[in-house]
Amino acid sequence: MKKPYEQEIVDRYVYDVVRRLPQVQRADIEKELRTLIEDLLEERAAGGPCGKQVVDEVLSGLGSPALLATQYRGADRHLIGGEYYDAYWWILKIVLLCVGAGTVIAAIVSFFVGLPVSDSFDYSRYFTDWLADNIQTVVSALALAFATITIAFAVMERCQAKISMGGGSWTPDRLPQVPDRKEIIKPSESVISIVALVVFMVLLAVAPHLIGYWKVVEGSLQVISIFDLEAWPRVLPLLLLGFALGIVQEVVKLVKGRYCTTVAAVTAAVNLVSFGIVTVVFGCMPVWNQKYAQQLAAELQKTFGEHDLLSIWGEGRFTLLLLGVFFLAYALDTAVVFYRTFRAQRRPV
Amino acid sequence: MGGKTDILDSLTLELRRGTIVLSVLSQLDTPKYGYALVQSMEKRGAGIEPGTLYPLLRRLEKQGLLVSEWETESAKPRKYYRRTPFGDGIYLRLREQWEQLVQNMEQLLKEGVQHEKTI
Numbered sequence: 172m173k174k175p176y177e178q179e180i181v182d183r184y185v186y187d188v189v190r191r192l193p194q195v196q197r198a199d200i201e202k203e204l205r206t207l208i209e210d211l212l213e214e215r216a217a218g219g220p221c222g223k224q225v226v227d228e229v230l231s232g233l234g235s236p237a238l239l240a241t242q243y244r245g246a247d248r249h250l251i252g253g254e255y256y257d258a259y260w261w262i263l264k265i266v267l268l269c270v271g272a273g274t275v276i277a278a279i280v281s282f283f284v285g286l287p288v289s290d291s292f293d294y295s296r297y298f299t300d301w302l303a304d305n306i307q308t309v310v311s312a313l314a315l316a317f318a319t320i321t322i323a324f325a326v327m328e329r330c331q332a333k334i335s336m337g338g339g340s341w342t343p344d345r346l347p348q349v350p351d352r353k354e355i356i357k358p359s360e361s362v363i364s365i366v367a368l369v370v371f372m373v374l375l376a377v378a379p380h381l382i383g384y385w386k387v388v389e390g391s392l393q394v395i396s397i398f399d400l401e402a403w404p405r406v407l408p409l410l411l412l413g414f415a416l417g418i419v420q421e422v423v424k425l426v427k428g429r430y431c432t433t434v435a436a437v438t439a440a441v442n443l444v445s446f447g448i449v450t451v452v453f454g455c456m457p458v459w460n461q462k463y464a465q466q467l468a469a470e471l472q473k474t475f476g477e478h479d480l481l482s483i484w485g486e487g488r489f490t491l492l493l494l495g496v497f498f499l500a501y502a503l504d505t506a507v508v509f510y511r512t513f514r515a516q517r518r519p520v
Numbered sequence: 521m522g523g524k525t526d527i528l529d530s531l532t533l534e535l536r537r538g539t540i541v542l543s544v545l546s547q548l549d550t551p552k553y554g555y556a557l558v559q560s561m562e563k564r565g566a567g568i569e570p571g572t573l574y575p576l577l578r579r580l581e582k583q584g585l586l587v588s589e590w591e592t593e594s595a596k597p598r599k600y601y602r603r604t605p606f607g608d609g610i611y612l613r614l615r616e617q618w619e620q621l622v623q624n625m626e627q628l629l630k631e632g633v634q635h636e637k638t639i
């Protein structure tokens with residue numbers, strides 16, 4: 172009865188519905204759907220020929236395969252639901268804006284830093300190379316930022332869903348207290364932290380060679396970087412992971428909006444892991460440009476005295492000093508959050 | 521006023537949506553396949569899209585209100601659905617709820633009419 176087009180378009184329709192469904196249901200729904208379409212075709216054709224127009228009308232009547240598959244799946248499926256959606260969207264916008272602006276600015280700066288002044292220089296080649304490198308950098312930085320934020324929220328969504336489903340029925344005594352002014356975590360604090368973290372991430376990822384001592388030699392800019400750029404590809408992922416954890420922590424603070432056990436636990440965990448990362452990076456990896464102090468001394472034509480930080484540059488004492496500072500910072504941050512959480516929970520009702 | 525008909529359409533749809541399960545259950549004391557159900561409901565002025573009905577039948581089966589059986593002897597394989605004893609019980613309770621609802625609504629709407637006259 173059916174001609175090739177009609178047969179083919181029905182096959183395509185059924186396939187497009189079924190591929191969106193769980194494996195176990197596919198065969199059954201496919202059989203059911205095919206019979207339904209045949210019934211509809213017979214009725215519509217009313218004994219007459221069953222041409223292209225009839226088939227198209229029937230399939231249009233059934234609606235888009237995506238919609239039909241959604242109805243078959245039933246349950247509302249989402250990655251980030253209503254409760255977190257506003258916060259997610261807001262943070263995503265801020266972070267993408269920072270990353271976008273940061274990487275573009277860094278790209279523009281690196282254009283001028285690498286630019287030699289010479290008549291015989293192939294400027295069009297330099298420009299196309301620069302463009303290719305930097306478009307890739309900007310796009311992958313944006314993708315990484317998007318992925319980090321989305322994963323953080325998706326994890327929170329899953330945890331929240333588990334908590335609200337596993338905890339039985341809701342009763343009014345589960346309502347959190349209206350927070351005291353001192354318990355509230357200001358959104359602006361978290362946002363400023365996120366912006367700062369993102370700016371640092373961008374700087375470290377895109378322009379480590381620009382962090383250091385700048386000098387102008389014969390009209391072109393040169394930089395002595397404080398980092399060991401050869402080891403940088405190994406160091407960078409760990410540092411970015413640390414910063415990403417910091418962003419996760421700020422996102423949790425922003426969403427919770429108050430000092431509570433979740434915020435305290437996340438802060439403690441993030442700070443612990445971050446300190447671990449810092450210890451590995453600065454303790455075991457060649458982060459620093461070992462010749463920085465030497466090069467700088469030659470550049471400035473002076474030697475660094477005993478009280479100068481640069482006199483111990485790259486030595487074990489330097490690393491210990493650095494780790495000590497990090498330890499104090501993380502410990503202080505954790506202690507402050509725990510103190511505030513503790514105080515919030517002891518508040519008389 | 522395109523907006524007014526749009527709003528009315530969506531509200532009508534919402535009003536009817538609540539009655540779909542009850543009307544489907546009412547038809548399935550004897551085994552029927554999906555498309556036969558589409559046609560019989562259409563005839564009774566309670567038309568339902570196949571795209572809505574087929575998934576609904578599966579959902580009701582999963583909830584234990586219906587059972588299904590494939591009939592594969594004819595050229596077209598058909599899946600027949602009918603109410604389970606559990607489905608019978610639910611159907612009767614739902615019907616009571618419906619009758620109560622109709623009564624209450626009639627009362628409410630009657631009062632509405634009287635109120636309209638006084639304005």
